[in-house]
Amino acid sequence: MSPVAPSPSAPITDPDHIPVLLTEVIDGLAPKDGGLYVDGTFGAGGYTMALLQSADCTVWAIDRDPEALERGQELAKLFPGRLNFLQGRFGDLADLLIENDVRAVDGIALDLGISSMQVDDRSRGFSFLRDGPLDMRMEKSGMSAADAVNSLPESDLANIIYKYGEERFSRRVAHAIVMARKSRPFSRTIHLADTIRAEVKRSQDGIDPATRTFQALRIYVNDELGELERGLTGAEHLLAEHGRMAVVSFHSLEDRIVKSFIRDRSGRAPNPSRHVPAPTAGKPSATFSLVNNRAITPTKREIRDNPRARSARLRIAERTDHPALSSIQGGAA
Ligand SMILES: C[S@@+](CC[C@H](N)C(=O)[O-])C[C@H]1O[C@@H](n2cnc3c(N)ncnc32)[C@H](O)[C@@H]1O
Known part of the structure; x- marks a missing residue:
């Protein structure tokens, strides 16, 4: 049988997601x-x-x-x-x-x-640009990013942020998280992003300082x-x-x-x-x-x-x- 002809009208499930390569x-x-x-x-x-x-x-x-x-x-x-x-x-x-x-x-x-779709949906908590619950679980079950930042010891947080985010200021970020959670546990993405931004300056390439820590937590939470x-x-x-x-x-x-x-x-x-x-x-x-x-x-x-x-x-x-x-x-x- 011959291949099914590509149909320009066939829906991919979200037009905003462009497949890579x-x-x-x-x-x-x-x-x-x-x-x-x-x-x-x-x-x-x-x-x-x-x-x-x-x-x-x-x-x-x-x-x-x-x-x-x-x-x-x-x-x-x-x-x-x-x-x-x-x-x-x-x-x-x-x-x-x-x-x-x-x-x-x-x-x-x-x-x-x-x-x-996952990044753009603020309710999934992957984005540091849009406020939402600090979640990041692809499966919607298990340990959330909020659970991780509110419960892990400072040294574990620093190691995760260093290893999975390649953040050179990982110790400083982990310390700021642990200090901040004492008065108010993290539940929103913006709270975490602002805490990181107060510690780490924007680099010359313009990358948001929250990028690396958010990547690290996402990798950790989803293994x-x-x-x-x-x-x-x-x-x-x-x-x-x-x-x-x-x-x-x-x-x-x-x-x-x-x-x-x-x-x-x-x-x-x-x-x-x-x-x-x-x-x-x-x-x-x-x-x-x-x-x-x-x-x-x-x-x-x-x-x-x-x-x-x-x-x-x-x-x-x-x-x-x-x-x-x-x-x-x-x-x-
Ligand atoms: C970059 S998107 C894939 C886009 C897809 N190639 C397309 O063209 O539409 C990654 C997808 O993989 C899923 N995903 C990531 N890690 C996964 C895993 N370990 N097992 C199953 N699905 C996973 C995510 O939930 C997400 O929907």
Whole structure:
């Protein structure tokens, strides 16, 4: 059967969200008729729709945010029987799919972080520019950002802000938070943003001083880096031979994890010592091969049209026939 023709009138679930590096991701995954694909970060459905339009394939769409999947129902009607939703985390993707009797897929896309809809909705508490409850939970359950800033010891807060926000004034920010919460616990984004701004000056590049601490709290509350590590391992388990994984990251912490996972699994890890033979000699155990040597970045034009794309980096790898090297948490082996 021929691919479904792209329809300009087909709704993506939110017109304000422009998918990042869309052409490059779809070209990288090279969808084929009859193929099975996982969109691990459904969001507004931009990648899912493009996959479904590119070939007569089936997509399993995962998102941890229940609102994203609710909005996706309209899209499912356009592709009867070809789009399935799974609410959950991509860190559990192998188990989620195996529970649905899917044991191997031809491609997996991950577009990390949060969507424009999540940032723009002040009630979700992701934005330091709009006042809202200090929440930041993609799943709408578990520990909120307010819980974290009101309860964590100062040293833990400082470490989180340093590690996940790469904020050089992390100790100063953590101290100010702990002092401020004594008189008034944090419940609103603006209270936290103003507390940070009173401590850290705006840098010369004009970046709001609250940016790094908000990023840190979001990563911490949603365990984003742990999710990424588990998601990559899950992909290693679930991808069929020649199946491809395309991962779009937005900051160096994420890209470092993706880069080193692909480098290790493709037998390109640097030799730890020049005095001993390289452990990867012959590379018989590589589970992935590199599709692109360097990260793919957006064109100037894409950045002009969608500034959110400016820090995006795409890495693509293809599964070999070697069995997965590590086990996954839920035990699907
Ligand atoms: C950048 S948006 C994806 C946009 C999407 N590619 C599109 O074209 O519309 C990221 C989405 O992934 C979801 N997400 C982030 N981390 C996740 C995780 N660990 N598991 C499942 N969904 C996740 C977020 O809730 C958000 O909806």
